Amino acid sequence: MIKTSLRAASVALAVVLALAPLPVMGAGGEHIVIDKQQWPFAGFRGQFNAGQLQRGFQVYQENCSSCHGLKRLAFRNLVQPGGPEFPEDSVKSLAAGWPNKITDGPNDKGKMFERPAKLSDPILGPHKNEAEARDAFNGALPPDFSVIAKARGIEPTAPWYTHIFLMMRDIATGYQEGGPDYIYALLTGYKNAPKDFNLSDGMNYNAAFPGHQIAMVPPLAKDNFVKYQDGKGSLEQNAKDVAAFLAWAADPSLNERKRIGWQVMLYLLVTTVLLFLAKKRIWSRIKH
Amino acid sequence: MSNHVSTYKPQSRMAKWWDDRxxxxxxxxxxxxxxxTPRNLNYLWTFGGILSFCLVAQIVTGLVLAMHYQPSGADAFNSVERIRRDVNFGWMIRNFHAVGASMFFVAVYIHIFRGxxxxxxxxxxxxxxxxxxxxFLAMMATAFMGYALPWGQMSFWGVTVITNLFSSLDGVVPGVGTAIVTWLxxxxxVSGATLNRFFSLHYLLPFVIMGLVILHVWALHVAGQNNPTGLDLKHKSDSVPMAPFAVMKDAVGLFAFLIVFAWFVFFLPDYLGHADNYIEANPLVTPPHIVPEWYFLPFYAILRAIPSKLGGVLAMFGAIAVLFFVPWLDTSRVRSTKYRPIYRWFFWLFVISCLALGYLGAKxxxxxxxxxxxxxxxxxxxxFLIVMPIVGLIETPKQLPRSITEDVLGPGKQTGGGMGIPAGAAAAPEKR
Known part of the structure; x- marks a missing residue:
C-alpha cells in the first residue's frame, strides 16, 4: 500500500517535472521524464514471474483485447515454459471461446469460413485489417501488441557530461526495461490537461505520451480497474502486470536467454583465466 | 616475412607428397x-585475430539466419519475428548476428586507432x-544493407535517407543523381525490390571482405607486423615465433573480448539497436528522429554539419577517403606516437573529436x-590535412631505443646484432 502510494507520488512528481518546462519549451523540444520501475525480470538476474504474467494476461484479455491484437503470439505460447504457464486445458478452452475467430479455407465448396481458434492459432484482435480498425476508431489505429514493449523506450534526458556514465551503468546492470517503464507511465499517465494546453477534439491528455495528445481513451482508471481472482487490484497494479505481460509477449525467450547467458559467462570467465595463466607460463620462458 | 626461411619439415610420406604438389x-x-612476431606486442595487437573471428562468426550466423529469413517487403519483418520466437535457438543466432555487427565495429575501431x-x-x-x-568500407556497406533486412521503421527510413544522398549529384549533372537513386x-x-537486392548484396559482400582480408594478411606477412616501438625487426632476438607466443596472447584477448560480446548477446541484445526497428516499415509514417546504427554516427554528424547537401555527402565520403592518403600525409620520421611528444596530444584530440561526433550524430x-x-x-x-603533415616536420622525436630487444630488456642488453647468437625464445625455450 505504502509502495503503491509512493509510486503514485513519484509518478505525480514525474508529471510535475515533465510539465514544468512546458510553457517555455513548447511541444517540440520538450523531454518527458519516464520513471524506471522495479521489474522481476529486470537486469541480468531477472526472470518473469508466471503469476504476474497471468494477472497481466487477465488485464489484456478483459481490457486491451477489445481493440488490440497479439497476432505474433499463438495460444500455445501461453502454455510454454518461461511464460504465464497456464494449464493447457484452460488455454484450449480459452482459444475455443476467443471472440475473434480464425478465417480458414477455402473449404470443399471453395468458400472461406470462420472457425474457433486452436492452440496453434494466433491471438487475434477484433479487426480483420487496418482499414476496418481505423474506421472503427475515427481514423486512429490501435497497434498490435506483440512487440510493443520492444518498440517503445525511454529517451535519455541526462545532460551530455553524464551521458557516458549513465550508459556505462545501464550496460553494467543490463538495463533493457525502457519499454515496460514507458507502458506503465502511459497507463498511469492520464491526467486532466493543464489549462493552457490546446487539446484537439476526441483526444485525451497523457503525461507520458509524446506531444501529450493520445487517441486512446483511458483504458484503466482509479475507480475502473480489472479485479484479480483474489478480488484485489488497482490501477497501478493492473498497469504494472500488463506491462510485464507485454514485455514477455515481446521477448518470450527471456528466461531461457538469461539462464543460458549465465552458463556462457561462467564458461568464458573460467576459460579466459585459464588461457591467461597458460599465456603467462609460456611467456615466462622469455623476458618481456 | 618475405625474407623468412621456411622451417617446415613434412613429418610423413603423405605430407611430403602433398608438399611437393x-x-x-x-x-x-x-x-x-x-x-x-615482435616480442613487445601489447594486447592491442590481438584485435586482428578478434576481427577474423568476428568475420567468421558473422558469416556462420548469417548463413543460418538466411535459411529462415524471407527477403520480401511483405514477409521480412514477420520472418525475423518468427526467427526470434519459433526457430530453435533462433533468438540466440539472431542476437549473435545483430550484436556481432556492433562488436565487429568496436574491434575494427580499436584496430584502426591502434594503427x-x-x-x-x-x-x-x-x-x-x-x-x-x-x-572498412566494405564492412560499412555490408552493415548498412544488413540493417535494412529486419525491415523495421529505422531500416526503411535509414535506407531512404542514405540512398537519397546520391540525389545530391543532381546539383552537378542534372538528372544523374535521380537516375542513380532510381537504379539503387x-x-x-524504397520498396521490396530494394530490400531484395540489399539481401543479395549483403550475402555477397562478406565474401568480398574475406578476399580482402586474405590480401591484408598477405601484405602483413610480407612487411611484418609493426610494434609499439615502431622499429623494424633487426635481430633474431627482436621476435618470437607466432606459436605459441602470439597465438596464446591472441587467445586471451579473444576470450576477454567474448565476455563483453556474450554480455550483450544474452543480457542486452537490444541495447545497441533502436526501439523503432521493432515497428514494421511503413512508408507513410516518418519516425521523429532518423538515426543510423551507433557505428555510423560520427559520419552522420559530419554529413549534417555541412550546410549544403552535396557538400555534406562529399564531406562524409571524404572522411573515409582521407584515410587512404594517411601514409603520405604523415611526414614524421618515426612511426610510433610513443616517441612523438607533440603529435600525441593531437592524437588524443582526434579520438575525442570522433567520440564527440558520435554523440552529436545521435542528437x-x-x-x-x-x-x-x-x-x-x-x-x-x-x-589529417594540417596536423599530420606539419607536426611531423617540426617535431623532434624522443630518443628511440636501438632495437626492440633493447626496449624490452633495457639498454646495453643487445643480443648480438644478427651475429648468429640465437634468441633464446625462438631457438630453445627449454634451456632458458
Missing part, C-alpha cells in the same frame, strides 16, 4: 606457426593500410549541436 601445410606453418597511434600505415605498410581501409532502389521508391541537427558538429568536423579533417 601443393605446399599448403608449409604456407600455414610459415604464416601462423613459425612466423616471427594510427603506432604509425602502422607508414612505409613499408602503405598497401596493408589501404587494404584495411577497403575492408529498383523503382521509384537532432539543430542549435548548439550543429555548432559543435562543425567544430569537430573541422578538426577531423584538420587532423
Amino acid at each position: 601443393l605446399p599448403i601445410a608449409r604456407l600455414m606453418h610459415d604464416s601462423f606457426v613459425d612466423f616471427p 594510427l597511434y603506432y604509425g602502422s600505415y607508414k612505409a613499408p605498410r602503405e598497401i596493408l593500410w589501404i587494404l584495411g581501409v577497403l575492408i 532502389w529498383g523503382g521509384f521508391s 537532432p541537427a539543430d542549435g548548439i549541436y550543429v555548432f559543435w558538429a562543425r567544430v569537430f568536423t573541422f578538426y577531423y579533417f584538420a587532423h
